[in-house]
Amino acid sequence: MLSRLLMxxxxxxxxxxxxxxxxxxxxxxxxxxxxxxxxxxxSTVVTPAHLEAYFQWLKDNGYHVVGIQDLLDxxxxxxxxxxxxxxxxxxxxxxxxFYHTVFPLLKRYGxxxxxxxVGSWMDLPDGAVVPLGGEFVLKRESxxxxxxxxxxxxxxxxxxxxxxxxxxxxxxxxxxxxxQPAGVTRIYDPASKSYESxxxxxxxIREDLQSSADGIARHAGVKPRVMVWPxxxxxxxxxxxxxxxxxxxxxxxxxxxNDTSELAxxxxxxxxxxxxxxxFADILTRLRADRPVRVAHVDLDYIYDPDPxxxxxxxGEELERIHxxxxxxxxxxxxxxxxGDGNADALYFPNRHLPMRADLFNRAAWQFHIRARVxxxxxxxxxxxxxKVPEDWFVREWRDGKxxxxxxxxxxxxxxxxKARKLVGEIYEDLAKHCNFNGLLFHDDAILSDFEDVSRVxxxxxxxxxxxxxxxxxxxxxxxxxxRWAQRKTAVLHDFTDELASRVRxxxxxxxxxxxxxxLPVFMPDSEEWYAQNFAEALKHYDYIALxxxxxxxxxxxxxxxxxxxxxxVAAYPDGLKKTVFELQSVxxxxxxxxxxxxxxxxxxxxxxxxxxxxxxxxxxxxxxxxRLASAKSVFTxxxxx
Numbered sequence: 255m256l257s258r259l260l261m262x263x264x265x266x267x268x269x270x271x272x273x274x275x276x277x278x279x280x281x282x283x284x285x286x287x288x289x290x291x292x293x294x295x296x297s298t299v300v301t302p303a304h305l306e307a308y309f310q311w312l313k314d315n316g317y318h319v320v321g322i323q324d325l326l327d328x329x330x331x332x333x334x335x336x337x338x339x340x341x342x343x344x345x346x347x348x349x350x351x352f353y354h355t356v357f358p359l360l361k362r363y364g365x366x367x368x369x370x371x372v373g374s375w376m377d378l379p380d381g382a383v384v385p386l387g388g389e390f391v392l393k394r395e396s397x398x399x400x401x402x403x404x405x406x407x408x409x410x411x412x413x414x415x416x417x418x419x420x421x422x423x424x425x426x427x428x429x430x431x432x433x434q435p436a437g438v439t440r441i442y443d444p445a446s447k448s449y450e451s452x453x454x455x456x457x458x459i460r461e462d463l464q465s466s467a468d469g470i471a472r473h474a475g476v477k478p479r480v481m482v483w484p485x486x487x488x489x490x491x492x493x494x495x496x497x498x499x500x501x502x503x504x505x506x507x508x509x510x511x512n513d514t515s516e517l518a519x520x521x522x523x524x525x526x527x528x529x530x531x532x533x534f535a536d537i538l539t540r541l542r543a544d545r546p547v548r549v550a551h552v553d554l555d556y557i558y559d560p561d562p563x564x565x566x567x568x569x570g571e572e573l574e575r576i577h578x579x580x581x582x583x584x585x586x587x588x589x590x591x592x593x594g595d596g597n598a599d600a601l602y603f604p605n606r607h608l609p610m611r612a613d614l615f616n617r618a619a620w621q622f623h624i625r626a627r628v629x630x631x632x633x634x635x636x637x638x639x640x641x642k643v644p645e646d647w648f649v650r651e652w653r654d655g656k657x658x659x660x661x662x663x664x665x666x667x668x669x670x671x672x673k674a675r676k677l678v679g680e681i682y683e684d685l686a687k688h689c690n691f692n693g694l695l696f697h698d699d700a701i702l703s704d705f706e707d708v709s710r711v712x713x714x715x716x717x718x719x720x721x722x723x724x725x726x727x728x729x730x731x732x733x734x735x736x737x738r739w740a741q742r743k744t745a746v747l748h749d750f751t752d753e754l755a756s757r758v759r760x761x762x763x764x765x766x767x768x769x770x771x772x773x774l775p776v777f778m779p780d781s782e783e784w785y786a787q788n789f790a791e792a793l794k795h796y797d798y799i800a801l802x803x804x805x806x807x808x809x810x811x812x813x814x815x816x817x818x819x820x821x822x823x824v825a826a827y828p829d830g831l832k833k834t835v836f837e838l839q840s841v842x843x844x845x846x847x848x849x850x851x852x853x854x855x856x857x858x859x860x861x862x863x864x865x866x867x868x869x870x871x872x873x874x875x876x877x878x879x880x881x882r883l884a885s886a887k888s889v890f891t892x893x894x895x896x
Contacts, residue, residue: 264340275328275514275617277320277340278538280308281507281522286352288816289528298346302355307531315535317341318705321366322413322480322503329514336514341538343367343503344505344522346417346482348376350395353402357412366411369398370482373419373466376400376473385423387433393610400473408477415480416501419466421459422484427690430566430617434690435487438761449688453777459496467499479503486522490760493518508764509542515737519763547583549835549870549893550576551633554587554602556875566810572876577626578883580891584622585768585800585870588615588632588685596699597638597665605684607677608640616689623690630770631693632685636751637666637701638679647674649702650709657708664699667699669750670712682715682754686761694758696751696801698770701745703784704736718744735784743786748795768798768835773808776801789824793833800870803836803861807843821864836861837867840881848880858889 283298287306300308312319318337325342327333345352348371375384375397384392386802388761398406406412418567424433426442437459448460451887463481470478477705486507487891496504497518512520523537557568576584589598590611602606602615619630637649649668651660660666667674672781708726720742722735729739755767782788790849792799803820805813823832838857840849858869869882869890 263628266545267810272811274335274338274340276323276511277336277342277514277523278541279342279344279505279512279520280538281505281524282343282345282356283347284349285355286497287627289862297528298391299558300525302567304358304534305527305529306359308534309359309365311365311531311535312341312365313332314539315339316537319343319363319367320367321411322368324366325503325514325517325727326479329517342520344415344482345369347422348398348403349370350398350402350416353380353398353406357409360411361409363409366413366417368413368480368482369406370417370480371398371403371405371416371466371470372417372422372484373469374674375422376469380588387424403474407474407857412475412479414476414478416463416466416470416496417470417482418479418484419462419838421462427620429613431615432620434516434616434620435485437484437492438487438489438690442690456491456495458500459492463492463495463499463501467501468491480505483507486524486764488519489763493773495761502811506764511541527709545582546892547835547854547868547870548581548890549583549585549800549837550579550581550874550890551585551800551870551872552576552874554589554614554618555591556873557618557879558590558602558614562612565612565614568876569621572874573621573625575874575876575883576622576628579874579887581626581628583629583631583693583870584626585631585633585872586615586619586622588634588689588692595641595663596697597637597663598635599640601681601685603685603688607681608639615685619691621691628631629692629766631695631766632691633695633697634685635697636700636747636754637665637669637674637678638664638666638697639667639679639681641667641675643667643674646709646711647671647677649707650707650712652705652730657710657726660706662701662706664701667744668707668712669702669876670707670709670715672711675750675753679754683761686758693766693797694755696754696767696796698772698802700747700751700769700787702732702740702747704740704784707743708851716871736880737780740783740786741788744782744788744791747786748791752795763843766797767795768800769796770800770802772802773820774802776820790827790833793827793829796833796834798835798868802839803857804839805857806849807839809844813857816856818864821861821866825865829888831867832863834866835870836866836874837870840871840873840875848878850880851885854881855885855889860891 285300285302287301289299289301313442317339320340328336348689354367378394380394382394386392407414416879421436423436427434427439427440428442440455467478478501481501481504483506488506493504503517505522507524510521511524520645557572559565561782588602591601604610621629622628646666649660649666650657713724716722730736759765771787771792774781775789805816824834842849
């Protein structure tokens with residue numbers, strides 16, 4: 255009896271281990287023989303032979319292809335959960351090859367799949383050409399017919415999803431006329447020199463999604479439950495409008511594994527360049543999570559010129575350089591700092607609070623993204639804004655026996671002042687609303703010394719929330735109290751950057767974050783007392799730490815030994831190397847001289863041999879080729895991936 259109970263218990267455990275909430279999504283497009291391989295631009299066509307090889311590999315390697323209903327049931331608790339190694343198959347744009355090539359394979363393997371339709375394309379008459387723009391010509395006959403869609407829907411294997419009605423196209427998103435994804439772009443009107451209002455934007459996307467859902471229901475006889483965002487671009491407003499229409503599952507193109515608790519923003523692995531089956535297997539198993547990051551840190555102040563035509567020439571020169579360098583990420587300055595003191599005097603995007611030097615960031619970020627194929631991080635101050643606000647909104651420093659305006663070069667707003675936090679939050683919202691980018695780099699201005707912040711609001715907060723003394727001498731004199739104070743200031747800074755990232759994610763949900771940190775907190779964790787920076791805690795809050803691996807700036811006596819030791823210290827932290835971008839300096843600011851290339855490349859080589867995974871450098875100067883493109887690209891070129 256006992257043995258049978260133990261056996262039954264073991265079976266229950268085995269069943270539980272098989273079930274779960276995790277799944278991966280593979281994103282396909284057209285399937286045909288004439289594949290134009292483009293390893294830098296990312297053709298999304300795969301051959302029929304390769305597609306069948308992928309299906310067979312899934313079967314042979316214990317993967318379970320599941321459908322949308324399986325995801326919904328698992329989320330609702332109507333079944334034990336998803337099987338182990340669950341995969342969802344999606345096909346975008348509604349190509350006719352789905353019916354002629356993919357559908358027979360689905361029936362043969364018993365695999366469910368989702369096909370996403372663009373309503374305005376489906377409504378074109380026979381003989382019409384889909385208005386894609388560019389050299390590629392797509393005729394209406396290359397898409398599914400509504401009759402075929404109805405057959406697919408009746409099969410029980412195919413989920414009919416929306417791919418919008420007319421958002422699979424670009425709309426003018428800046429004064430320079432860049433066409434950007436319609437779903438997330440505020441239309442720029444050159445006649446009025448203004449952007450689409452919040453109300454007009456919401457009305458436009460609501461009507462588009464309604465038209466798409468109505469069209470599918472009318473022609474295919476099913477209401478779409480899935481929204482596949484064109485170009486993978488979406489935001490919170492789009493998710494809300496889709497949910498209102500019953501499309502509770504929406505899909506972007508961020509890479510990674512999914513959980514059934516997060517069906518409103520499903521990640522997908524985009525298949526490009528017709529990968530061989532072993533490459534497909536690598537994508538499905540590794541999820542492209544082990545790619546090294548190579549970063550160029552770019553000053554938009556270098557590119558800006560009062561003459562717009564010269565600005566365009568400067569931008570073109572930098573774009574060509576970044577493309578040739580082969581980096582896969584750019585930290586791009588979004589604020590104007592013409593005097594170089596690290597404070598934002600103005601901004602390069604429309605906003606509510608600071609002057610706009612030029613409406614340039616969105617233009618530059620988009621050009622870097624589409625022409626240089628890089629992920630763009632908006633480099634922004636956390637607190638250092640030259641805003642015209644009362645002086646008591648800023649950080650105060652204890653000096654000469656009283657609280658005074660801080661003497662630090664960074665003139666920072668106080669993170670304890672609710673009005674100041676609101677101002678900075680609105681600046682970040684305006685950035686996200688008007689600009690298309692992939693990540694945030696938080697500037698190294700997010701510091702508070704052991705003499706800061708002694709503004710009245712900060713001291714009151716410390717006493718009320720943390721139970722700390724509200725007098726500087728009681729905070730600063732006992733050593734243990736100084737560290738206790740510093741640790742809480744560190745937490746406030748992390749909480750504030752988390753809040754800023756959350757505000758941006760309402761508009762850019764797939765945002766990644768990085769934060770500039772000094773090297774000293776790595777070498778001396780107790781230095782948190784002096785700066786309110788803690789490397790271990792920072793690793794928990796950001797996708798990457800952009801660590802200032804700059805021995806000349808730090809006046810290290812033995813620069814190579816200093817760098818090697820820095821890598822060793824970082825490696826001692828969980829995920830330290832995985833999440834740290836070691837940023838080299840290309841200029842010695844102590845001498846105002848370029849770092850010689852043999853030194854620069856030697857330091858990069860040293861970092862990699864010591865175990866560094868991710869590298870970057872600052873600054874990139876296109877006007878006198880520093881660092882030297884011909885030699886630096888050998889280190890900084892990274893394989894392109896979607």
